[in-house]
Amino acid sequence: MQLRRRGIDTIVLCGISTSHWRGYYSKRGYQLGYHQIFVEDAMTASTNEEHDYVCKYIFPRIGRIRSTEEVTLSLR
Template sequence: DLELQLRRRGIDTIVLCGIATNIGVESTARNAWELGFNLVIVEDACSAANGEQHQGSMTHIFPRIARVRSTEEVLSAL
């Protein structure tokens, strides 16, 4: 139902942040990308069990499906 609600409102870009960068954030990002949404991942507003897991997603996965930005960059773009 979330996809339908977003599309009805003309929303095509999703800004993501959260806990478990390499699990929850990454799976949500992959699903949103598969549905055709534009994505912005807020790097310093995500966390993982350790830096290696966080950095793996930020370096290898997210740049292929999203724009990775800092909180400051996102806020200044609003």
């Protein structure tokens, strides 16, 4: 509710474990209709394969995947 009042419609997620992508924020953000950006190189998983799988098959269903550089450049 606080985000909506401020006109925020996009959430940038980083510093999370890709293996726990069903975490509260990404799941809840999706359910509430927020645009989500997952900063792929600012998160990790137990294995590279797990990270790659989630980034290739899961995140694209609920948001956009971007690099740290892309996110930083878009804020300028």
